[in-house]
Amino acid sequence: MLEEVCIEVNGQRQTDMVEPRLLLVHYIREERRLTGTHIGCDTGHCGACTVWLNGDAVKSCTILAVQAHRMSVTTVEGLASDGITPVQESFQQHHGLQCGFCTPGILMTVHAFLHANPHPSREDILRILKGHLCRCTGYQSIVESVENGLSR
């Protein structure tokens, strides 16, 4: 039996009828056609699907769309209202990505953290990357991209 959900994504509200078992990540990608949020694993470990749910960074593959009813979701497409953020620009300039598959998830966690902690230490940055797996960079350039994005 289908359930009605009304979810605000990047400021846009929409009502849909969905199966209860529809994962939020599939809702975002397929119902809302926002494909910046990625699926990198089957087990909830990689973090590529990270979005904000009412401002909190969460793994959208481990949330059902029905759980987000009447809530606000922000995806990587909604990080900057115009252009890209200083941290996103820093990722471009400091090789914070290669294939880019893990990057949207990392950007969501980093930006959420920076809202409350605008001056993280290197240890803080490493700690918040715990929920993210990257197969390309070895993480060093990701940390540097975040650090360099702070001083902009």
Place this chain on the structure above:
Amino acid sequence: MIPASFSYVRVSSALEAAVCLADHTEGSAALLAGGNTLLPMMKLRVIRPRVLVDIGCVKELSYIIFDGDWVKIGSLTRLHEIENSPLVRSRLPLLAEAAANVGDIQVRNRATLGGALATGDAASDLCAVVLALEGVLVAQDQVRARQVSAGSFFEDERGTLLEPAEIIREICFRPHDDEVWSFERFQLQSRSQPIVGVAIQNSANRVAVALSCMGTTPLRAKRCESAFQDGASAAESAHLIVHDVSPADDFNASASYRLHLARSMLQRLLPTHRTGSAKT
């Protein structure tokens, strides 16, 4: 990746949840709180509940208060709130530390204390810490509420003492403001579970030693505790855990490795608990 089909009910109170559970035969309905344990298992189709009762919006069970005697935490309080709560950090620092070390930020934004306890998972550091703090759980069904000490709550085989139609309401702790505590886990970064976790809490003139991953349930090393309190050395006391534990031989580590590791960690951590000196 995709769970088997199920019916979905969203409830807004603990009583509604208990009524839903009672309406369904044992095992066919599951409570959905944070979902970090339930949903991955459903996505792998290891479990297939027919009904999911979503308690994520039950606001009445999300709180952290101190009533003068007890710190009371609602079962649906998220771990990131517990980790960052000034009240928990000052009165139950061991709990704040354990909460801060669960999973990652995304997990802690969803996971709840009650959800962690309801799993009764031997690998759960939170369960071990609630044991060391001698927490008291309050569980309710649609008729009445009851109190269960953490020590009795984690039972073998069935998992926990929670009845099929019960929901955990809150967990209560005596505060431990200035008392010595230790929390340490040994975990390979590449694995999602620790190999051994150790939680030690002083209170008055007693020491509680709780271990994760050292049996089929989270457990207290009672013989180690009483020997240490009676004056045995840290090494002697640590050696005695062999009587309290039955660690698994599994993919992550052998039983003998776990035993050796737990003894080493206790030998190193226990001495600070003798003098009652400030926690470093």
